Amino acid sequence: MKDMLGRGEVIPADEALDRIFSNLSQKLPSEKRLKIVESLGRILFRDVLSPEDLPDFARSTVDGFAVSASDTFGATEGIPAYLNVKYEIFMGEEPDFELRKGEVARIATGGMLPKGSDAVIMLEYAQQVDEEMIEVVRPVAPGENVIQAGEDVKKGESVLNKGHALRPQDIGVLAGLGITDVWVYEKIKISIISTGDEIVPPDKPVRRGQVRDINSYNLAGLISNAGAIPLLKGIFHDEYSIVRNIVEKSLRDSGIILISGGSSVGKRDVTAQVINDLGRPGVLFHGVSLKPGKPLIGGIVNNIPIFGLPGHPAAVTVCFNVFIMPVIRTLSGLSKNRFEQDQRIIRARIAKNISSSPGREEHIGVYLEKRDGEIWAVPLLGKSGLMTTLIKADGMAVIPLRKLGVETGEIVEVRLF
């Protein structure tokens, strides 16, 4: 089915994404061994199994006195227990003594419990009678204020799973287990091909009628932030043989190919033809019910997703977030369960009425303001095509497919930049 401009059917964004995923057989990148200090944000290629118990001895979680809990049973304000401070436990040392009935050992947070003890009395609840004696007015339970050996992580247990992107605390835990190297997926490489006879690189002079290449640089940043490697292939004339040639070459070194500027209905549009001619299944959709971003082309050649992006920078950003980001994540090996939290979506009240056509998902640049403790999203309205709108925005408010618009004060989801 073609629309009035011969662009083929326009389909909802989720359906378009489904077409990509259902035609893609997931082939993940190869693996690479990295030092943990270089692994921040990288995605685990294997489950990490703990080589040992953590902790590997019973530790105190407080500053206080190691004790056999039974020595405190029945202690009250009226009938305190009096205990002998016989020993001190030094940090990093294994106690070389055993507590006997009525004896306690001074211990700091993280200290190792001595034999004969099974709990720790918090400093706050022990009254020092003299150098050698404390008074305790309430009992401790066995195991109280103690982490048992293996209680945090057991030897052989999977601590972090394949597909997890490493955060600071994850790297801390790896260090804690004595793991200094991890296997991660290689980053995927994404070609950026800029097309259009009017486009010149930023370091070259422009003639009137020409514009500099904005989209390649916007895309390179979006790709880096998504954990992939941008390959800036350059600017190419909008001619079939030229575009075909660079796309064909890029199929050899890229996990995804992005063609910027060739998806409008201008006379020289060749992106769709190139995608269809280079292999199966070729173009999967041409046109989505998304604003901005409607002219998006999506296809697959040799199991490599290829997108033809609209020329408008705001449309590039929206198409990237809605389509290309989930594809990057999946192809990078990221496990699905962290997707949603990683998208930086917050809820805010919209500060103006916005009308929207039904059957079209609309993304509107907004800046955020705090009013009476609530977050408001103020729409940046202006002609489409203005770059400064994207610069002033903190994110994009989303008006879903089935809504006719939103009214002032209504809650919207905002995808933060």
Next chain:
Amino acid sequence: MKDMLGRGEVIPADEALDRIFSNLSQKLPSEKRLKIVESLGRILFRDVLSPEDLPDFARSTVDGFAVSASDTFGATEGIPAYLNVKYEIFMGEEPDFELRKGEVARIATGGMLPKGSDAVIMLEYAQQVDEEMIEVVRPVAPGENVIQAGEDVKKGESVLNKGHALRPQDIGVLAGLGITDVWVYEKIKISIISTGDEIVPPDKPVRRGQVRDINSYNLAGLISNAGAIPLLKGIFHDEYSIVRNIVEKSLRDSGIILISGGSSVGKRDVTAQVINDLGRPGVLFHGVSLKPGKPLIGGIVNNIPIFGLPGHPAAVTVCFNVFIMPVIRTLSGLSKNRFEQDQRIIRARIAKNISSSPGREEHIGVYLEKRDGEIWAVPLLGKSGLMTTLIKADGMAVIPLRKLGVETGEIVEVRLF
């Protein structure tokens, strides 16, 4: 005022942070010139003024026909305007003709308007009669579907301000203006000093009673994510002269110093003494009403903030987010107005009742779940000191100072990791 353990007064987190900022005279890092492709996330040292108008010619925002709007005035379904398609405008070229009355020129999105035109008729609203004529059934206004020269950015205008952290679209705009290099602040360096006789590095064997250094690696990741450079200074015995020596050395190469492990009330705690002895004003607070994180020490020596962090990894993460992050941002030159949005705070419903002591801000590890379209924060309860809690968590739910706790279903703020 000392508390019962001789720790000095325990003050609210915001008051502690105020003491740091009011004793700190802001000295920003020096500047550095970077290629725009390397500048993602970096903070601008100067306002960026536009060297030219953007666009520098009137451009079409749609595919269609350039026209003098007056030629369409009065056009209706009943009395259409018939216009001659006399020319075609090629992308990247300055039209070498002038439209006369009744003439239009085929134009694509981004094309330069020819002389004699002041608007563009969208392709969708023009009916092709034959190769040389279109029928138009509604008028266009002057300026419609056109971005005027300088409408997006005027020559000399400040496009991006000093203190702004560069995002992908910002770098796109810089490219669009022909700016290939920017002045940014140098990243600040942050020393991480690990203290404690029980701590060993991850690549060394541990004896019983010892533990590996988790906090240095957690901190290094947190610092990198905050846009600063971690300097791992190593592990030091908890002795006055040793700690003093490494802190003194670190004052020469660091913008902030973090000492991990020396802020509890263990016998060998020396952090506060070292901070007080090395210079004015020294320790500004010792103990905050925060859980976990209560034993935090904060001070300033030679205008360099020094923090003594608790040994517990979850406390390290909370103290970093609440105290160290805002200090890093300020000292890195980041302008204040983006602070709040960068903190990745979302609102969610808490999935369990949580009790909390009043007068204490409490941070609880949670994982997030979507239930009926709403985000729920499920608390990970467990002994403090368990590392796996931090690994399983998606973020920390915050129970404010003045609340006694939260009930199931209540909205809480969650600071995502």
